[in-house]
Amino acid sequence: MEINNNKTKEESPEEFIKKNIILTSVDKVLDYARAHSFWPVTMGLACCAIEMMAAGGARYDIARFGYEVFRPSPRHADLMIVAGTITKKMEPLVKRIYDQMPEPKYVIAMGSCAISGGPFAGSYNVVDGADTFLPVDVYVPGCPPRPEALFHGLLELRRKVIHPEVVKGK
Amino acid sequence: MLKEECNITTQEFTLNMGPQHPSTHGVYRAILTLDGETVTDVENVMGYLHRGVEKIAENRTYTQFIPYTDRLDYLAPALNNWAYVGVVEKLMELEVPKRAEYMRVILGELQRIANHLVYVASFALDLNGFSAWMYMFRDRERILDLFEMYTGSRMTLNSMRIGGMPSEFPPEFLPALEKLLEDLPRCFHEYDGIVTGNEIFQARAKNVGKMDIETTINYGLGGANLRAAGLKYDLRKEIPYSVYDQFDFEIPVGKQGDCYDRYIVRMEEMRESVKIIKQAIAQMPDGPIMTKVPKVIKPPKGEVYSHIEGAKGWLGFYLISDGSASPYRLHIHAPSFVSLGAFPEMAKGGYLQDLIAILASIDIVLGEVDR
Amino acid sequence: MEILNSISQKFADKVEVVEGLDYHTFMVEKDNLLDIVSDLKAVFGFNFMIDITAVEYDEYIQAVYHFMNLDEKLIIRIKVNLEKDKPVIPSLVNIYKGADLQERESFDLMGVKYEGHPNLKRVLCPDEFEGHPLRKDFSMRDRGLK
Numbered sequence: 001m002e003i004n005n006n007k008t009k010e011e012s013p014e015e016f017i018k019k020n021i022i023l024t025s026v027d028k029v030l031d032y033a034r035a036h037s038f039w040p041v042t043m044g045l046a047c048c049a050i051e052m053m054a055a056g057g058a059r060y061d062i063a064r065f066g067y068e069v070f071r072p073s074p075r076h077a078d079l080m081i082v083a084g085t086i087t088k089k090m091e092p093l094v095k096r097i098y099d100q101m102p103e104p105k106y107v108i109a110m111g112s113c114a115i116s117g118g119p120f121a122g123s124y125n126v127v128d129g130a131d132t133f134l135p136v137d138v139y140v141p142g143c144p145p146r147p148e149a150l151f152h153g154l155l156e157l158r159r160k161v162i163h164p165e166v167v168k169g170k
Numbered sequence: 171m172l173k174e175e176c177n178i179t180t181q182e183f184t185l186n187m188g189p190q191h192p193s194t195h196g197v198y199r200a201i202l203t204l205d206g207e208t209v210t211d212v213e214n215v216m217g218y219l220h221r222g223v224e225k226i227a228e229n230r231t232y233t234q235f236i237p238y239t240d241r242l243d244y245l246a247p248a249l250n251n252w253a254y255v256g257v258v259e260k261l262m263e264l265e266v267p268k269r270a271e272y273m274r275v276i277l278g279e280l281q282r283i284a285n286h287l288v289y290v291a292s293f294a295l296d297l298n299g300f301s302a303w304m305y306m307f308r309d310r311e312r313i314l315d316l317f318e319m320y321t322g323s324r325m326t327l328n329s330m331r332i333g334g335m336p337s338e339f340p341p342e343f344l345p346a347l348e349k350l351l352e353d354l355p356r357c358f359h360e361y362d363g364i365v366t367g368n369e370i371f372q373a374r375a376k377n378v379g380k381m382d383i384e385t386t387i388n389y390g391l392g393g394a395n396l397r398a399a400g401l402k403y404d405l406r407k408e409i410p411y412s413v414y415d416q417f418d419f420e421i422p423v424g425k426q427g428d429c430y431d432r433y434i435v436r437m438e439e440m441r442e443s444v445k446i447i448k449q450a451i452a453q454m455p456d457g458p459i460m461t462k463v464p465k466v467i468k469p470p471k472g473e474v475y476s477h478i479e480g481a482k483g484w485l486g487f488y489l490i491s492d493g494s495a496s497p498y499r500l501h502i503h504a505p506s507f508v509s510l511g512a513f514p515e516m517a518k519g520g521y522l523q524d525l526i527a528i529l530a531s532i533d534i535v536l537g538e539v540d541r
Numbered sequence: 542m543e544i545l546n547s548i549s550q551k552f553a554d555k556v557e558v559v560e561g562l563d564y565h566t567f568m569v570e571k572d573n574l575l576d577i578v579s580d581l582k583a584v585f586g587f588n589f590m591i592d593i594t595a596v597e598y599d600e601y602i603q604a605v606y607h608f609m610n611l612d613e614k615l616i617i618r619i620k621v622n623l624e625k626d627k628p629v630i631p632s633l634v635n636i637y638k639g640a641d642l643q644e645r646e647s648f649d650l651m652g653v654k655y656e657g658h659p660n661l662k663r664v665l666c667p668d669e670f671e672g673h674p675l676r677k678d679f680s681m682r683d684r685g686l687k
Contacts, residue, residue, distance in 0.1 A: 045197055047244035047537065087219060125221060216665065220666060224650070225681055226681070229681060388637055389638050390639030403611060409614050474562075475616070486591065503591065507643075507646070508639055510642070
């Protein structure tokens with residue numbers, strides 16, 4: 001009886017490990033896990049909040065990316081999507097909510113009002129942009145941005161979290 | 171056991187329902203004084219979205235201000251545009267062509283349906299019926315598709331101009347609209363099954379937050395809240411503006427002015443809007459869509475007040491012009507601001523969970539409250 | 542129409558009719574305001590108060606009121622001239638409950654003081670704000686928190 005020995009090759013342990021085991025650092029695994037499951041805190045201030053709600057609806061499904069868990073309490077959240085005009089009366093409260101979020105935390109500025117004041121820039125009660133008092137990671141332009149634009153912003157943030165060297169410039 | 175039988179002393183405490191809250195429909199703050207679970211006093215604090223729109227109006231031209239009206243009541247922008255454009259046309263005494271009027275009616279009534287869909291969805295969501303919210307938003311997307319076909323934008327439409335409409339309907343607009351109108355009655359029937367007939371919804375909304383006709387008129391509430399209290403009064407039938415005298419539609423009226431009546435009035439209004447749109451498509455004549463207006467709009471000196479049946483009440487504009495290219499003074503009479511004035515009286519004496527249901531049922535949007 | 546004629550007849554010496562505007566407009570002195578408004582509500586049926594606002598002109602500040610009679614479908618406008626550096630006017634809170642919030646807004650943005658109002662404080666601008674934004678000498682770029 002002929003035993004066909006050509007096909008079965010003994011694999012060396014190194015090749016076997018390369019195919020089935022990944023070696024990495026704890027940071028990378030945690031970043032990968034965080035990036036695929038942001039939990040946003042509900043900071044919908046004005047009209048952009050309605051497009052954020054529509055992004056959570058059935059047509060533009062935000063749950064397929066894993067970001068549908070909107071938490072009202074900042075203690076359970078790690079992403080703040082600032083959607084809408086920030087006024088002088090509201091600014092200390094946005095900062096307080098941001099301070100209450102645990103690290104690591106990220107901020108997306110959605111819509112032109114959160115980026116730079118929008119059509120109301122220069123008015124007596126409007127803060128010209130969220131980056132005057134918060135560190136913003138991703139800017140999503142539009143007035144209001146479409147839900148697909150918000151998804152593009154979220155995917156850019158995901159890329160930024162998985163590959164932090166994009167920001168550090170290595 | 172009642173408190174009197176228990177021989178214990180209780181103390182009232184203050185609870186802050188802060189501007190960041192999942193059920194306040196925006197950045198609205200209420201300072202509640204509670205005795206156990208009973209609400210004894212409500213003080214409302216607004217102004218967290220005050221952007222100074224009335225002051226901005228004095229620094230822009232008349233046409234440049236039309237996009238700002240979109241952002242006032244951002245759930246029904248076409249109706250805001252209509253109110254503003256109507257007041258400038260009244261001051262300049264312009265005659266809008268008939269075809270443009272019918273186009274405005276079609277866009278306005280579609281916008282009313284979209285606004286009431288968000289109302290029903292938020293009301294159900296506040297009472298924790300999350301899957302109901304999904305159904306209404308699915309159908310609202312089809313209406314937003316139509317708006318995108320005409321203006322290019324889903325929400326902030328900028329869809330009307332002083333003197334008429336900016337452009338014609340594209341050829342695929344009317345067939346898509348007729349297909350949507352055939353599907354909508356089936357969707358409303360679905361909502362009746364999910365929300366209206368739901369035992370929990372009825373138990374939480376019936377006999378909650380009652381207000382009779384006298385008090386409603388004294389507070390100055392108009393629109394659907396006044397009709398829910400029992401008075402059959404709709405500006406489209408009583409003082410018809412635009413071409414509303416050509417249509418045949420009913421006015422739904424409530425019985426006792428509680429949350430359930432306010433909800434039923436708006437559900438029926440959606441069905442009536444479908445009827446109006448069908449009649450408008452059938453009666454729309456051909457012709458021009460824009461009357462002759464000068465390049466730089468400078469109304470004559472004078473003042474005028476005009477209001478329409480908006481999505482949340484009677485939205486009015488008071489305009490004073492001094493003959494230049496910018497308004498001298500523009501005052502916006504916002505129905506949601508007036509509704510919040512009546513809110514403390516509706517909520518006093520009830521439980522905390524009733525307060526959430528009442529706040530959801532009076533239909534406010536903070537962009538209009540704070541301007 | 543008869544209602545408007547009877548209003549002009551009843552208050553003949555206290556009001557001055559302004560012609561040529563879209564709705565009937567009456568100029569009233571601020572001392573007579575409460576009597577005239579209570580009569581409008583009780584006798585003539587103008588039980589729906591639409592709007593309270595104020596406008597600043599060169600020499601004076603003018604308070605403007607709109608009232609509506611739902612049965613007759615009539616709207617009238619009442620205007621009161623006030624001094625620019627000290628604009629004070631009686632409040633309508635006891636006649637119409639809806640006047641509460643609207644008078645607070647008019648005080649906040651234009652600076653008109655309403656006597657007899659139970660809770661006259663700012664409603665839209667922040668509490669530490671200084672100045673009244675809708676005045677003509679308030680530039681839009683002012684931040685009000687000097």
